Amino acid sequence: MVSDSLPPSAVPTHVAIVMDGNGRWAKQRFLPRLAGHRQGLETLRAVVRWSMARGVRVLTVFAFSSENWKRPADEVSGLMGLMAKALVREVPDLLKAGVQLHFPGDRSGLPAAVSQGLLQAERDTAGNERLVLNICFNYGGRWDIVQAAARLAECGATITEQALSAELALSHVPDPDLLIRTGGEVRISNFLLWQLAYSELYFSDRLWPAFDEAEYDRALAVFAGRERRFGQTTEQLQAPSAAPH
Numbered sequence: 001m002v003s004d005s006l007p008p009s010a011v012p013t014h015v016a017i018v019m020d021g022n023g024r025w026a027k028q029r030f031l032p033r034l035a036g037h038r039q040g041l042e043t044l045r046a047v048v049r050w051s052m053a054r055g056v057r058v059l060t061v062f063a064f065s066s067e068n069w070k071r072p073a074d075e076v077s078g079l080m081g082l083m084a085k086a087l088v089r090e091v092p093d094l095l096k097a098g099v100q101l102h103f104p105g106d107r108s109g110l111p112a113a114v115s116q117g118l119l120q121a122e123r124d125t126a127g128n129e130r131l132v133l134n135i136c137f138n139y140g141g142r143w144d145i146v147q148a149a150a151r152l153a154e155c156g157a158t159i160t161e162q163a164l165s166a167e168l169a170l171s172h173v174p175d176p177d178l179l180i181r182t183g184g185e186v187r188i189s190n191f192l193l194w195q196l197a198y199s200e201l202y203f204s205d206r207l208w209p210a211f212d213e214a215e216y217d218r219a220l221a222v223f224a225g226r227e228r229r230f231g232q233t234t235e236q237l238q239a240p241s242a243a244p245h
């Protein structure tokens with residue numbers, strides 16, 4: 001297990017995941033796409049557990065994008081139903097486990113029962129501190145930047161990086177240290193466009209329902225081996241006192 005072999009500083013504080021590959025996983029098994037999404041939920045439950053065991057403090061997952069409305073109507077309504085059911089079934093255990101839930105995304109387009117459920121789950125778990133779990137739902141990176149800019153414009157505020165960051169949907173957490181995308185595609189698909197500026201990227205061929213603990217540990221080990229320079233040189237990192245102000 002990576003958590004045994006790595007110093008705590010090598011564990012990412014914030015892991016973000018594009019949970020991709022549910023549909024292909026189902027297709028390989030001659031199952032409906034929704035069966036893949038259901039199995040994907042099982043993987044998420046396990047990843048929450050593995051994250052807590054390794055000392056990850058924030059986990060942010062992409063569950064439904066602004067663009068996923070373009071999918072067939074039965075898949076979209078199936079995903080909405082799955083979210084509604086998952087809220088009822090999963091929140092009590094997450095509450096007990098110390099997980100603080102957030103659902104970054106545009107609530108206005110969601111069925112009322114779902115948006116009510118999201119709000120309630122956020123309220124119920126607000127006092128938890130073991131792990132912050134952000135489930136991005138009806139989320140798009142462009143939507144996020146536009147809604148933040150619109151809020152600043154509305155109150156006539158000066159637009160600075162700091163002011164804009166404070167209005168984004170993930171303003172309650174630091175930027176992701178590590179982004180994992182499963183499913184073999186090497187793209188961002190309108191996920192956290194602003195927040196991923198300096199995240200380390202790890203692309204896995206594993207389809208999300210088949211993502212397992214060993215593959216998660218591989219991603220964490222690759223992260224631990226990366227040098228994060230944030231624009232500086234290796235030499236500067238080795239002599240931090242010489243870093244410019």
Ligand code: IPE
Nearest residue numbers: 019020021022023024025063
């Ligand atoms: C990701 O899996 C889940 C959602 C986008 C809701 P996909 O459904 O995109 O799976 P593939 O990419 O078609 O295999």
Ligand code: IPE
Nearest residue numbers: 018019020062063064065189
């Ligand atoms: C990204 O996956 C969105 C989620 C995982 C929720 P998609 O399957 O929608 O991305 P594209 O269409 O392959 O870029």
Ligand code: MG
Nearest residue numbers: 020021022183
């Ligand atoms: Mg996909």
